[in-house]
Amino acid sequence: MDVNYVGEQLLPGQIGQFFVILAFGSAILSCVSYFFATQEPDIKSWRTMGRIGFWTNLLSVVSIGSLLFYIIYNHLFEYHYAWAHSSRSLPTHFIISSFWEGQEGSFWLWMFWQVLLGAVLLFRAKSWESPVMTFVMLSQTFLASMLIGIEFFGSRIGSSPFILLRDALVAPIFKDPNYLSMIADGSGLNATLQNYWMVIHPPTLFLGFASMIVPFAYAAAGLWTKRFKEWITPGLPWALFAVMVLGAGIIMGSFWAYEALNFGGFWAWDPVENVSIIPWLTLIAAVHVMVAYKNSGHGFFTATFLALISFVLVIYASYLTRSGVLGETSVHSFTSLGMSGQLIAFNVTFLLLTILFLVMRNKEMPSTQKEEDIYSREFWLFIGGLVLTVACIQMIATTSIPVFNTIFGTKVAPPIDPIPHYNKYQGAFAVVVMLLTAFTQFLKYKKTDSRKFWAATLASFIMAFIIAGLIIYFAKLYGNAMYILLTFTCVFCLLANLRVLGDAVKGKWRLAGSAVAHIGFALLLLGALIAAATNEVMSVNESKYIAVQNFGKEGDKFSDPGENLFLTQDEPVQMGDYRVTYIGDSVASPNVYYKIKYERLDEESGQVKESFVLRPYAQNNPDMGGLIGTPGTHHSITHDIYTLITAAASESQAKASGMPEEEKTGYEDYEEPATYQVNIGDTLRYRNGYYVIEGINRNAKLNNIPKGPDDIIVGLTIKVVTADNKSYPVEPVFVIKDGNTYDFNKDVAEEGLRFRFTNILPKEDKLEIMLYQKPLPEKKWVVFKAIKFPFINFFWAGTIIMTLGFGLSIYRRLKDGKFS
């Protein structure tokens, strides 16, 4: 049945789909042409064809991106991608992040960076162009295939970002030609991704992933064309670039997690985090062994192998996160889009290429028969590279448990507590790596005078011992051997590299890059260690039920006092050093900001020494399942205070709101009344004060009831005095008319009171009154969690310094490349 749909803009999608196919075709053309250009370098037309294919690919990729952005930006909800990832209310910068929320968009991002890097290579690679571009365009071919979205022989290849909503979903409304006018809005962007870090973290991370292809391509090209020794020189700055960008991208993600997510930390050893750090570490290992090889001729195989395997691990990472295989183990792995077959093919192809080249060229590879001296820098660089590799094997082994389960049909569950599990291993590796990074600075290539080495090392060692001792003492890290060792080795590494930096300032500028990067890394680790080891939950519920809850067992996580604290509005609670008060909230739809005031008082004078207000917010999003909290963090130089709302009162509604109008008696808002028999002059208490029965008013009048001769109309004057000494007069009235009794109540609205004068009991000489009280208005409350992270700024500062150091090293290696 053909329906003529109204209002659809089909042209951008059709052009887009054309460019998707063109991108795939041109990538194949370019890859194949460059392959033959390498095999037959004399025929110049192969290279020309490769370049034509490349520029066509670049044009296609840019067009796909522009069209997709046009579709999302203009809210063309006839396209599934725009409908699924954006909504009309998103501001422009979040429209950018919705662009790469889906897998198609993030694959595009990868392709885009890869083709830009290819453009740089086209101009700069010179004699390396053809072999290097063969591999870049092979990878581009695989990525382009992820966007095709067309069925071949019954199975769909890739997933196109230009698929129409009515093709993607089956729903009755698509029978209506006018369906588009009925779609109010898109599904919107996941609330946790609506953070400005999500605008820049994915592009940085993907630039890092994409640039890993370049060292791979150079290493593979070096083996392929037998230019063994030469590939290291142009490959090294690229490897450093990849490491710099990927490192920055990973830490940005960590910062996003810390600022916007509610798990309360900056690193959780989640599979998604692990798989991004593994290729980073292997490429760092590669960089070190490459440097060792350049300076000594040792370790060619290891350097090449590590450069190659790093990119294979990048593809493995995208397989793990995009195929759905992680399933139950990760909070934020992507769900499958049915592309796991393609991803496996991508992975296996590059793994086979790695093995093939290494085996084929095994005999011809340069190797030295001479043994490394133990007092040589290259020997320890090599060892360091291997230690990093083994650290990665541990991460891969644990992270891949679900993959092994899929392959072997087993049902092994990952460790219950991933954080201590990984910390145990990675902490030990970090100690070794930091130790190596420290003393290797005192070694020279080839041969070092052992006496000079020991003298310099010991001097730094002793200094480090003293400084680390102070840090351990003041940060209270002494309870744990691993913390002590790690602090010490970090300080040792810091001092050793500061010495190198000192030499650099005196004139050996070439060494500055590595020293700065090492200092940055040592600071980063130290910051992570102190923040992770000494962070404390401040909001421990100390007052309630501990004795019962703990069952006398200390340190049992099932019965320890919980980490959430209950706060009622305007009622301060002392929490550690701080007095916290929930002072109110403000609504900026769709977020509700909860204002939590922190005050630190001087113990003696009671004066406020420090005061700040945090505004953690929460989005009450029924689509996403209720309250989604975003922490508020107070940053100071020595520590951060992280505050997250975990539950909050829903706006209290009038209790009677659900009751039909005719059934209302006027008393629904009150609690069960109390009846008293009183005399004149009595004083009675109520919840918020007292009231005095002052006297009887026999001249009481009722406006619209005429007083007959036998009727009695009596008022009872009562004075209500509140706790804060305000008084209100009130006079309920008792009536006997024509033999029937009535009464007319009177309210004190300010206090939520209603008085009835219900009877006169002459026998007992008493007056009967009834008092109705409104329930206390439900005070607003929040449940929150607060964590103190000491010295976390080292972590962020270390990252910036490390990135700077990589930058300096790239500059140096590029200069070296020009000389040779």
Next chain:
Amino acid sequence: MKKSSIILIVIIAVAISMILVIYTDSSTYANFTEAKEKQTELYVVGVLNKEKALHYDPVKDANHFSFFMYDSDSTECQVIFNGSKPQDIERSEQIVLTGRMDGNIFHASKILMKCPSKYNKDQVEVIETTASL
């Protein structure tokens, strides 16, 4: 033998033994009946019983949340979590609990939920008013 070869062998040995040790750290997926027998910390996969009330009263105790869950064998069990109520548990399709059995109640230390993701939540929200032409 070269020094580097010896070191290589040592490192490979370390790597292999480490992987073996990792598997002693690994845990198991179980159902409530097995959890009762084993009395150790493990994973239980199941679904929320949406018919029974979820109990969370932050005014009384902000760190006590209890609910009922069916495991893979459809055995029902009460679960107590020492923390605040996870934000979207009502919508969850699947729950992975970490914890251990204590008597007839499962004490969870961690709750991981699978919620209908945006990718398969393919219901189009339709506005009632049809545009008049």
